[in-house]
Amino acid sequence: MRRDRYDNPLSTQSDAARDHYIRAVDLLLGGHAGISAAFQSAVDADPEFALAHVGLARGLQFEGKMADAKAAMSAAAATKGPRTDREDSHLAVFDLLISGRTAEAYAAIRTHVTEHPRDALVAQTCSSVFGLIGFSGKPGREPEILAYTTSLLPHYGEDWWCLSQHAFALCENGNQDAATTYIDRSLALNARNANGAHVRSHIYYESGAPELGIAYLTDWLKPYDRAGYLHGHLSWHAALWSLEQGDVDTMWQRIETDILPDVSQGLPINVLTDTASILYRAELAGVSVPREIWIAISRYASRFFPTTGIGFVDIHAALAHAMADDADALMRIVSEPNPVTGDLVTPVAEAYRAFAAQDWALGTELLVSAMGDHARLGGSRAQRDLLEFSLLGALLKQGKEDEARRLLALRRPGLVGTHAVHGLAAH
Ligand SMILES: [Fe+2]
Missing domain, CATH: 1.25.40 (Serine Threonine Protein Phosphatase 5, Tetratricopeptide repeat)
Incomplete structure (x- = not known):
């Protein structure tokens, strides 16, 4: 079975669809342009690849095109190919999120991430100040994000995205020394990761530099x-x-x-x-x-x-x-x-x-x-x-x-x- 960069099985028979999908996920995690176009290429290579449609919906959401994002989720649900349990759950959580059922989405995402911690596209929804925990409005949400990224770390190893997210959580909880260690590791792996550059900027800011x-x-x-x-x-x-x-x-x-x-x-x-x-x-x-x-x-x-x-x-x-x-x-x-x-x-x-x-x-x-x-x-x-x-x-x-x-x-x-x-x- 084909797999993504995080070793999650993908229900597509197309190498091209897989390659476009992997590139699209990295564009999203790295804060780059062309996210929805890359997911669209994956859809074009295999129209029955459900997660390519879901990714397209997420990319469109990042571009503020919510009507198009909902249409892409409908297309994902209409695909006929077999899906793994992870892919079914992945589709379901983004269906909740993109339809605006945020509280239900959050609960479903936490369950999904517990079962599939290396599904980075889902994990990403809660990992920074701009995520579901960050905008929860609840007391203690800063340490909650840190607890969340800490729980992800053992599953990711030397991964530029996860390291950058943990560094941000450390930074926002006042631990600039540890944050610096993690962001250095992230940027050493991928210096052109915009999320990493963002975290590096926050650390300089908090350090008064x-x-x-x-x-x-x-x-x-x-x-x-x-x-x-x-x-x-x-x-x-x-x-x-x-x-x-x-x-x-x-x-x-x-x-x-x-x-x-x-x-x-x-x-x-x-x-x-x-x-x-x-x-x-x-x-x-x-x-x-x-x-x-x-x-x-x-x-x-x-x-x-x-x-x-x-x-x-x-x-x-x-x-x-x-x-x-x-x-x-x-x-x-x-x-x-x-x-x-x-x-x-x-x-x-x-x-x-x-x-x-x-x-x-x-x-x-x-x-x-x-x-x-x-x-x-x-x-x-x-x-x-x-x-x-x-x-x-x-x-x-x-x-x-x-x-x-x-x-x-x-x-x-x-x-x-x-x-x-x-x-x-x-x-
Ligand atoms: Fe910022």
Whole structure:
């Protein structure tokens, strides 16, 4: 029987379909462009190969083409060839996931991964901050991801994908030394793995090493396909470091070339959150952001996220609406909170409304109420520094420099000395 790169049996009689499938899975795990096209080639080589259709659906989901993804899942279910138990389960979990039955999908995925830990395409759905655990909204989701990647490790050995995911989990749980060891092993096996480059960037960030980070990422990004699903987000990381170094021209160049909605090819969740985040962090660093850019990203948020859903998205949408002074759009987020993290989103949204109105004391009070466990909102530590630095900026506006410095040392000690907030590092 033919097998994939992880030695899972594949129900296809076609060598070409297998080869295209293996390449497609690696493109997905490595954050490269051309994922759905490669799965489509596998489908073309063997239209009865169910997992090729499932992979195509997953690739289309990464491209935000949900109607096409659902059609591909229907095509997978309609294939007539025999399937292994793993393939049946693989199809079933993606059917749940792509049809939006997330809670059922999560339960089915955990069972599937326990039985088939080397089914990387399924394992991948839970392995990073952008996965099902990461966006669960539950307390303790960061150590839960680390426990998950730790459970995968013995099954993968020296595999660049699994090593990179474990490194990310270690990084987000504050263990930068161990994270560095694992990401070095991953990148030694595959230096052009975008997920690996992303994790490497996070480790540089958490270690307070912007010079190393910007040098690494600037080189890494040069040959990276703009259609790779991490292109916009890696550009956000690079733009943050340019801002940190006071290189505002390069930051704007990154924003205008790679991050804004009309230039990025990323998913709306990344386009919205990365754009709103870098714009506000620029404002916090003392850079003036033209209001029309805020209006553009506010409209983008309303278009792609007309209702509340994931807390991480909701807070960035609220920020954009507040800065664009779109009271109605912001009120929709406050009045219709998502059921999982709405208790955090509401005070954050109201805090940004207060900050936009320069009511720094009220905004501080509101934001503080959400700081206890803002990890539930989702996103990485680096992304949630938007909240940390927003609070510091508001304290500085009230002349509370000592409090701001103590807070940074208490909550983000690795970033002491940062230039992320105007006036903070001057003392
Ligand atoms: Fe990131």
